[in-house]
Amino acid sequence: MTSLWEYANPVRFMRTSGRVLRWLAPLTGLVLVCGLVWGFLVPDDYRQGATVKIMYLHVPAAMMAINIWVMMLVASLIWMIRRHHVSALAARAAAPVGAMMTVIALITGAIWGQPMWGTWWEWDPRLTSFLILLLFYLGYMALWSAVEDADSAADLTGVLCLVGSVFALLSRYAVNFWNQGLHQGASLSVKSGERMSAAYKYPLYLCMIGFALLFLTLLLIRTRTEIRTRRLAALHAREARA
Amino acid sequence: MIALLVRDLRLAVRAGGGFGLGLAFFLITCTLVPFGVGPDGALLARIAPGILWVGALLACLLSLDRIFALDWEDGSLDLLATAPVPLEAAVLMKAAAHWLVTGLPLVLAAPLFGLLLHLPGAAVPWLVASLALGTPALSILGAFGAAVTVGLRRGGLLLSLLVLPLYVPTLIFGAEAVRRGGLGADPTAPLVFTAAITAASLALVPFAAAAALRINLR
Numbered sequence: 001m002t003s004l005w006e007y008a009n010p011v012r013f014m015r016t017s018g019r020v021l022r023w024l025a026p027l028t029g030l031v032l033v034c035g036l037v038w039g040f041l042v043p044d045d046y047r048q049g050a051t052v053k054i055m056y057l058h059v060p061a062a063m064m065a066i067n068i069w070v071m072m073l074v075a076s077l078i079w080m081i082r083r084h085h086v087s088a089l090a091a092r093a094a095a096p097v098g099a100m101m102t103v104i105a106l107i108t109g110a111i112w113g114q115p116m117w118g119t120w121w122e123w124d125p126r127l128t129s130f131l132i133l134l135l136f137y138l139g140y141m142a143l144w145s146a147v148e149d150a151d152s153a154a155d156l157t158g159v160l161c162l163v164g165s166v167f168a169l170l171s172r173y174a175v176n177f178w179n180q181g182l183h184q185g186a187s188l189s190v191k192s193g194e195r196m197s198a199a200y201k202y203p204l205y206l207c208m209i210g211f212a213l214l215f216l217t218l219l220l221i222r223t224r225t226e227i228r229t230r231r232l233a234a235l236h237a238r239e240a241r242a
Numbered sequence: 243m244i245a246l247l248v249r250d251l252r253l254a255v256r257a258g259g260g261f262g263l264g265l266a267f268f269l270i271t272c273t274l275v276p277f278g279v280g281p282d283g284a285l286l287a288r289i290a291p292g293i294l295w296v297g298a299l300l301a302c303l304l305s306l307d308r309i310f311a312l313d314w315e316d317g318s319l320d321l322l323a324t325a326p327v328p329l330e331a332a333v334l335m336k337a338a339a340h341w342l343v344t345g346l347p348l349v350l351a352a353p354l355f356g357l358l359l360h361l362p363g364a365a366v367p368w369l370v371a372s373l374a375l376g377t378p379a380l381s382i383l384g385a386f387g388a389a390v391t392v393g394l395r396r397g398g399l400l401l402s403l404l405v406l407p408l409y410v411p412t413l414i415f416g417a418e419a420v421r422r423g424g425l426g427a428d429p430t431a432p433l434v435f436t437a438a439i440t441a442a443s444l445a446l447v448p449f450a451a452a453a454a455l456r457i458n459l460r
Contacts, residue, residue, distance in 0.1 A: 102373060135407040142403055146394050156390050156458040159403065163450050167408045170439070174411040177418070177432070 002135060008084035010227050017220045024220070025091045028213040035206035057164070062105035062212035065133060068098030069214060072140075073165050074223045076158035086223065088154035091161065092144050093222035094206055099137035099213055106130055125175040132171045150230065244321075247331060250339035253312075255394030259379035264301040264344040265351055272355045283360045290359035291369070291420035298348050298356070299380060299409055303402055305344050306384040309336050310392045310455070317369060323459050329452040334444070337378075337385040345377035361424065372436055376416040379440040381388075382447045383408045389454040411440050 004205045008015050039056030075091035078084055109127065121127065129196035143160055275293050279285060282396050313319040322332050352373050361369065387405035391397035415435040422429035 059450060107323070132407055132410055135403070139400075139404045139407060141401055144389065146391075146397075146400050152393075153456050156454055159450050159454050159457070163408070166446075167411065170411045171407070171414075174414045174435075177414065177435070192256065 002215050005082070005084070008082070008086050010086055013086050014224060017224055021217065021220050024213065025217050028210065031206060031213055034208035035203055035210040037198060038203040039207055042203060051112050051115055052200070053190065054108050055200075056207045058105055058108040058112060059204060060208045061101045061108065062130070063208060064099040064215055065098055065130065067107050067212075068094050068101060069165070069168065071137070072098065073161055076161040079154055080158045083176065085154075085230075088158070089226040090219060090223045091157070092154075092218055094215075095137055095141050095144070097218050097222070099141065101211075101215075102130055102134045102137060106134070123146070125172075128175045129168075129172045132175075133168060136168055150161045198204050200217060245298055246335045247325070247339055250336060251342060251370050253317050257281040262347075264305055265306055265347050268351070269303040269350055271300060274383060276358065287360040287424070288360055290356060291365065291417045291424060293359060294352060294355060294361070294369060295373075295376075295417040295420070298377065298408075299354075299413060300433045302344055302377065302380045302384060303405065305340065306388050306405065307391070307398045307401055308341050309385050309388040311388070311397075314392045314458075318457060319455070325456065329455060330365040330448040333385055333389065333448045333451045333455070334382070336427050337382040337448075340385065341381035341401030343377050345373075347392055348377060349373045361420075364426060365420050367406045368429050368433070369420045370428075372419040372433055373434065375437045375440055378383040379436075382443045382451075383412075386447050386451040386454065389437060389458070393453065393458045411437060413440065426450060 009015060036056060042051055042053065044050050044052065072094050073089045075087045075094070078089035079091065106127070109130075113122065114120050140157055141158060143157050144153055147156055248339065275289075276286060279289070299411065311318060323329055347372060349389050352369050356369055384405055387401045387408070390404060391401045394400060415432040419434040419436060420428040422432065423435070
């Protein structure tokens with residue numbers, strides 16, 4: 001039995017991820033298309049009309065926006081504790097995907113909010129904390145691209161991710177305090193049991209799985225790109241020295 | 243540690259510029275707002291808490307890159323890192339010097355600027371209290387941002403992008419305390435939260451800032 005940590009070896013990671021991607025990518029496409037088409041075909045809601053269908057983009061994107069930040073935090077911690085380069089590169093690769101998920105959640109929310117609440121944007125706690133999350137993503141990405149030395153960049157962004165996580169969480173509760181909101185509570189919740197009829201719920205689950213798979217696929221592809229970029233830089237550096 | 247604090251303060255005073263700059267910037271912000279929103283006293287009174295806090299925050303941001311940049315350039319930061327004093331303590335002292343030079347003048351001058359913006363009299367003590375409790379957090383968080391960006395060219399712009407989201411909770415609670423004070427409501431809850439953020443930041447952020455400095459000095 002091989003240890004999980006051996007996948008921190010880039011060569012091994014490249015080999016395994018290549019093999020995984022070969023079936024992960026088609027699976028992602030399949031689940032996403034099924035989920036979104038099913039979501040598109042659900043009957044109109046009696047109150048929200050056809051706009052309810054935007055939920056199938058909005059909710060999974062919002063979910064992934066937060067999950068990706070958590071994944072970046074875990075990857076940064078692994079890098080800082082065990083110095084696995086693939087981990088740091090995975091955190092770097094995840095950030096733009098997370099930022100895009102945040103943007104998708106904000107834009108679909110605005111498109112939904114216009115007919116429902118009569119406004120594109122409201123300074124509501126949930127909306128505002130997503131905007132702040134986007135700022136954290138932007139700062140994180142900017143820091144990655146600003147530092148030249150790769151290891152220093154990984155270290156600094158790791159520290160930033162750690163501090164940023166604390167403050168992102170703090171902001172989340174601070175904005176609650178600051179303004180009572182317009183956004184409805186969680187649509188799916190384990191505790192409250194049935195809140196959404198099955199006709200709407202199952203396509204939503206499928207879309208959530210599809211978005212999670214999409215993130216995994218993009219993460220693997222982008223991490224592979226990062227590794228190749230780093231190899232290329234190493235080759236160039238060796239050539240320059242020779 | 244005290245020697246470091248005194249040295250930083252002396253440098254700040256002798257170099258000029260840095261000392262009054264934050265205050266002048268604060269004054270200009272408060273002067274520009276009425277031009278932007280119109281000289282309506284009632285409106286100004288309503289938005290004054292927010293404007294004063296945002297102004298304080300921006301004035302603080304203005305001088306952040308000076309915390310470590312000068313010491314980085316002349317190499318004294320390397321000496322500090324190898325000094326017998328822990329780097330965390332040095333960071334704390336640097337932030338304290340920054341606060342004494344920019345934060346404290348803002349706190350002291352705030353009532354005057356509140357007057358300019360028609361801030362209700364009842365809110366003035368709360369403005370001073372919330373700034374006094376909140377601006378140390380701005381300084382120490384800023385020291386973290388400055389530590390992260392110290393080795394970078396054009397670090398100043400990046401610094402503001404990194405630091406401003408970190409300022410959000412402090413801004414919310416600080417301005418909320420002033421707003422409630424002005425309305426005659428009980429402002430202790432947001433004030434306590436502001437103090438809590440400052441206390442937690444002072445306790446934890448120096449470690450992150452020192453870690454970032456060590457990475458940059460490597």
